[in-house]
Amino acid sequence: MYANTPSDTGDGPSSVFSSETHLRILDISERRPVGYEVHALTEPSLYLVRARVIDKEGITSGSRLIIEENKVGPLSLLRYRDLSSNSEDIILDELMGAIKDNSEIHLGFYNRANNISLKVHAFQLLPGIGKSKAQKMVQSRGMAGWMEFSEVDEACEIDSVRLLAERYLIEIEDPLNNRSILDHLIRSSK
Numbered sequence: 001m002y003a004n005t006p007s008d009t010g011d012g013p014s015s016v017f018s019s020e021t022h023l024r025i026l027d028i029s030e031r032r033p034v035g036y037e038v039h040a041l042t043e044p045s046l047y048l049v050r051a052r053v054i055d056k057e058g059i060t061s062g063s064r065l066i067i068e069e070n071k072v073g074p075l076s077l078l079r080y081r082d083l084s085s086n087s088e089d090i091i092l093d094e095l096m097g098a099i100k101d102n103s104e105i106h107l108g109f110y111n112r113a114n115n116i117s118l119k120v121h122a123f124q125l126l127p128g129i130g131k132s133k134a135q136k137m138v139q140s141r142g143m144a145g146w147m148e149f150s151e152v153d154e155a156c157e158i159d160s161v162r163l164l165a166e167r168y169l170i171e172i173e174d175p176l177n178n179r180s181i182l183d184h185l186i187r188s189s190k
Contacts, residue, residue: 017075020045023065024094026087028056039078039087040065041094044102045187048083048172049075061086062094080173091172095165103149106164109185110137110152111145116179125179126163127170 023040031037036056040049043064052073059065065072083091099106113122123134133156140155152160164181171182 015075017042017047017049020047020067020075023049023051023067023072024098025059025061025063025065026090026094027061027084028053028059029084038072039083041091041098042067042075043098044105046095046098046168046172046182047075048078048080050078051075062090064097092162092165092169095168096161099161099164099168100149105186106161107146107149107152109164109181110149110160111141122181125167125181127166129158129163 020042022043023038024043026039026041028036028038031052035052035054036059038051038053038059040051041047042049053059053071054073055071067075109122115121116125119131121131121134121138123129123137124131129137137156137158146152146155149160152158168182171177171180
């Protein structure tokens with residue numbers, strides 16, 4: 001396994017998934033001999049997982065499910081390349097939904113982002129943001145920061161939720177990425 005990645009299957013009290021509260025369902029498929037398997041994103045940490053479910057009532061692609069012992073089996077990590085095509089189609093929208101539903105955590109990136117090195121600012125990790133745009137974003141942020149994503153969007157002329165979701169998707173697709181916003185912003189705060 002690679003650094004900062006859970007290696008357990010979700011069993012037991014010390015599971016890396018023990019603080020996860022919800023699943024954003026990407027896809028559900030029938031599994032033999034009995035039951036179904038879901039591909040999902042966990043919340044709040046946005047791990048890509050699979051899990052078994054016996055009863056699929058109320059579970060559809062795009063639904064949000066509270067993790068309950070009697071409804072969802074143990075969670076296990078899922079590689080992006082093992083996603084179904086249906087899951088690939090909706091993952092960006094589900095990431096955006098998770099960001100909006102937990103905005104205080106994710107807005108922290110825009111409020112705390114700073115230089116990674118002398119030549120690279122953390123804003124430059126976002127797709128389409130270059131050095132000059134990153135500098136303008138820092139100036140727009142000021143000392144107080146932003147309270148809502150709409151403030152970021154207006155001040156910086158970007159779609160802040162979409163850019164953050166696109167970056168998260170890049171990190172989910174390539175978990176060996178050594179500049180991980182997910183690991184530093186979301187998963188390290190546990």
